[in-house]
Amino acid sequence: MADEVLQAQDGSSLSPPSWFRRNRVGIIALASTLIFAAVVLGISRITHDVSYDAVLAALDQVSALRLAGAVLCMALSFGFLVCYDLNALRFVGARLPLVQVAPVAFSAYAIGNMAGFGPLSGGAVRFRGYGRLGLGSDRIAQVVAFVTAAFGIGLAVIGGLAVLVFAGQVAGLIGQPPGLLRAAAALVLGGLALAALWLWRVRPAMLPDDATEGRGFALPSARTAGWQILITAGDLLAAATVLYLLLPADNPMPWTVFVPLFCMALGLGVLSHVPGGLGVFETIMIGGLTPVLPPEQVIGALVLYRLVYNVLPLVLAALLLAGTEFMAHRRLLGAIWAPQVSGAVIPPLMALYALVCGAMLVFSAVLPVAQDHLDWLAGTVPLPVVELAHFLSGLLGLALFVAARGLAHRLDGAFWVALAAAGLALVLTLPKAIAPYEAMALLGLVAALLLTRRCFDRPAALLAEPLTPLWLAALAVVVIAATGLLFFAYRDVDYSNSLWWQFQMSQNAPRGLRALLGIALAGFAIGLLSVLRPASRQVQAAAPEALAQAIALAQSQDDSGANLVRMGDKAVMLSQTGDAFIMFGVQGRSWISLYGPLGAQSARPELLWRFVEAARGVGARVVLYEVPADLLPACADIGLRALKLGEMAVVNLETMDYASSRWGEQRRALAKGTRDGMALQILPPEAVPAVLDDLARISDAWLGQHKAREKGFALGRFDRAYVASQPVAVLRDQGRIVAFATLMPTATRAELSIDLMRFGTDAPRGAMDFLFSALLADAKAQGYRRFNLGMAPLSGFATHAAAPMWNHFGEAIFTHGEKFYNFRGLRAFKAKFNPDWEPRYLIVGGAVSPVAALIDVTLLVGGGLKGVVGK
Template sequence: MPGLVSSLRRHGPTVFGLVLLVGALYVVQREFRDLSVADIRRAMAALPVSALWLAGGLTVAAYMVLAVYDKLGSAYAGRPVSWPKSLLASFCGYSLAHNLGFAAVSGAAVRYRLYSAWGLTPLEIAKVVGFTSLTFGLGGMALGGLVLVVEPEVLPWFGSHLPHWALQLLALPLWGIVGTYVVLSRFKRHVRILKYEIDLPSPRMALAQTMLATVDVAVTAAIFYALLPEAEGLTFLRFVGIYLAAYAVGIAATVPGGLGVFDGAILLGLQPYMPAPEVIGALLVFRLYYYIVPLFIAGGLFVSFELGQRRAVLQRLSAFGQGTDALEVPAIASLVALAGALLIFLGALPTRDTIVEEWAGHIVALASHFAASVVGSLLLVMAYGLLRRLTMAWALTLVLLVNGAGIAWVRGEAWWLWGPFLLLGLLVAALRTAFYRDSRLAREPLSPQALVPLLAVAACGITLALVAYGGKVADESWWTVVVSPLAPDSLRFTVGITGILLLFAMVRLLRPARFRPLAWGAETRARLASLGALAPAEADGAVLGEAERAGFAFLKRDGVWLALGDPAGDRRDAISAIWRFRDLCERAGVDPAFWRVGPDLLRVYGDIGLTAVSLGEGPLYLALRAERDLATLRELLPREG
């Protein structure tokens, strides 16, 4: 039973997110079945100019409201910062976290970097992060309760099968949580929830939090609502309920930007009110306004800030030339995942009057249609490999992006659909040195463990190509063939097993080479001492790099494994040792942390999502997931004030 609980804790959220993503893809596929890009283009062209300007103004207002989050948060921490700094921290933190969702550039990690440069202590920053994280939840619950009271039928299925009074009662626990938070702030200063201790603000600030977050959610939903055409029965409050439900599902899926999941939920929620092309047109503009444009602006601001913190820019670029910038690779991986999602959606659109159909016939057109969903699915897997800095993922991503551009072109799509694939390919190619790790296939001998997935990839690719070229799947994507009642059972089984095996085998090939940490003992101590690493009398194990020319000892703590110092030895092998430790911790379901590390490898620690906190002992730091593990490792930090 403990093993089952541990396994659920480690893999449960991922499995749940995948289930939501698959369900969302099915919804999107079903809605796209009778659409074309031209339908969506016409819907976007029909958007009134006044609606575009209104949505743009509301987007600015939404990010200004988010800036107040950080302003109040710094005041709550006892170290208020100026409005320009609050705006910068909030805008960079939220826009990067909204789109990327990876630990290295999460909103919390970005805030730690910015606020630490402005002189706030780790505990003060933790208070700001906790305040901003809690604030949004309060607004969602307060506004969600209002929607349930006024528009209870907005809940799908439940709204038509349960009495309204029963649905309205669901508002009580939501409002109860908000009310309890405000009341507790009047009588208590500290509360403990699970293993976290929370310092409550004053009652006045707690009320301000709730009101501010409610306004934030309403304004963000209004951006989308302004882009929708008028629809009978779709009041703003009812749309807020649909938006909140879709946003919550997107967060639960842990997909960057809720990509696919949020979109599928919105399509499903608005289905009774308007045609799919109008929803998709508004959805694309909403993502452009609230996600994509702020992402590029915030990325530029954050990179400028990072460069401004260093005097010798050229020296920094030389010292960290092996791909140790913590922002670029997660951003590129997110864009690759977005490109994969775009191909999947293109694969859901029927083939009508495409170039390839005129040149090579209907069967080849169907093959290109089927290929879009396969290549898109593989690009989603490549994003996983890029985040782990794998050379093999870099090379395969280039090939798949060129394929994606070719598929979009032969389908007759506009240049602004296939051009970005080539542009993204150029960006990926320019970051060649950022991918410096060998995958299992390149590092290990060609054992049965590596040969089986390699053969599976080849066999599955050939099988899917034959199925597509045979024209047996009509206007279907590979996963919809599996659930299509029109396809023969044998074809459904073949395509389903083949598609799953292909993706699973690619993930297996992209996984880093497996290893076991060294058991602690006299031999291990002597080996680390020969490398110049710290070798204490007691430790829980040691990790060496792939070439075994660098290593360090580590200790196991509750939820965190703590490495003792930088890896000593060869620099390149030290980088591989850091990544090995990160992979080891991921398999164990714990967070990595590094104690008493110097400045030379700080950007590598940033690559794996860690934040460096000064220990006050010269240029020595504690690198950790500060947003999660500060309380656990607090005793290692210098006492404040």
């Protein structure tokens, strides 16, 4: 019914569109799984006359020379892919040496091509690798956007041109009229040409000057775009040649006709959102090639293509970076490839390597063993050992699959699980099938894990965080693929219930059925445990002991905002070493941390990971509010994304000089206020209780005048105990207190900031300017190095054509939201004190809507919907 609604976990109502947005990642994962299942069914019908033995025979017919040529073309294609990143880095103004760009780019494409979701999987590698090389998150995001757009546009251009020229030949392969194909290609190319013309000729005139004069991400020049089209063309032609060389030498299809078919299959595989386009790409290529080639030869070539173009680069990247990490640890290659590069890229790379080995074990458990291998096993290994080896191989593959996600997060538990599973599976390769290639892959994984042991140093529970929808979809894809392979390999075997109980060395089908049953049941159990995760639980405020420890830490570090923990309205998570803490609150399904980890720098990354793990473990979404830029690499390591929230105004007191002309306005404000009888007095905490009644009177008057309510979480509230816990600056006019500001100091004297600032109705004109000017002078006299004026929300956004939609959203609110909040006025007032503007970020998980996260933060600060509506 149209008026039906869905109930959220917290009891609120969600309309169907809201429910869809909230669960879009799960819906995409489910849709990808269903698409893959349909593709497997379609391939099964297309190849109903093809036997497993015929495919193996076709694989044997590929000559060593053509296989070597395919490997060389793969290397050439990845060389062009590295040029993608070089061109993108040059475009955003970053100059990094090739020897440091190459391992990051190569690994990013090796992972992205295999796992799919390139902007996310390959993008995460770039954030880790380039972030460790000193590149800012904004520039890395621009690089990811550049290479993603370059591939999509280049694929459309090259594929469109190829189809336009060779429409007649392609039409016969896919059963469509040549005129329709030419019209579609012309429409795509014409649309791209019009878009390019608008972007380069019309759009720059609509942009602000700073978007076209070097600030942010301007439009690429015609030369840059031309070079990128050539690079993309070289990549696609080399990749297509890999598969073309693996087809039979007497292939009647010309290479020029094969390329457009390859581009079409590649593009649809990307659009399907199936990991790596697996199945979708194969279906289109089988449908296009079987009219001129036997299907078993096409399937064999596609299997080899996946091994050469997807698996081989992944293994090479993992072993290469593992060896680099090992050698850099011994200071032999540290000057060539920065150790921070390999240390940043290795975890996701090893995770995907483990995932591939896990899938390999699952597939090999259900596929038949060669007859000559069975003959040898029959006289050497007892039958129960062979049966057990097959059954355990599939389960060990699932263990590697689960451990892969932990490896991506650098969990030490995942390292030991992966090492044990790979080691045991390596031992079982002999009694299972005498599989030398499988043994080599597992041996490489074991060696790579041992060489990179120090990269997995997070002591967290492996199963504390359930698998995400995308990982569950990947697990389902593996199980569905294993099922399809089993029925393909044994399609000539008549099924009967007695097959389950046949235990003979020559009976491959029963052995594969039992292995598949174990794999399916174990996979279902893993998925069920992840889906039935507990709902978000209520988080209590900090215990007195934890609060006292957090307050002590707040005093001993450099971030004055940490003193907000004194309010006692936030939960506190302490680091295992007790030298750092996270303060956070809960709103709806969001766990919201203020500023992220605070305290010792060395303890912050581990504490951040523990916070994320705890939140996700109870089904909550992770939000970090007002996070400084130096925390972004640690957030990227965990897979969180950053969006700019605004800019913090920080005055450098060491360079502040009221005698200079730059500070003339503040000097005059001090002189005028002093003549008018105003004076600033800093009260230590012990002197505050004596004036609390006066401060309460001023606070109530201020709230009444502004028709505002007390806030919380990221802002202080007038609570007598809280106000009396810190120094208070009072402004006196003719001896009377007319205004006050609570101060948040640090024992290190690195930073001082204001929290509450309230003015009475009888405060004289110019009181605010006098208060701030006097506070800055007093802080400098006390030896503080910085004075934090607080954040100017939604300011400093770049809104060029390639900027994220979030930037345009924030800039629109900053520009047109004056009736709701004084965005421009607040920034203008703080700008009078000549601050340095430091960016602050909103950090969310990959599947979390930043708008929804910001709404939860607003509700938490305002004390709920009533507090927000009532100001």
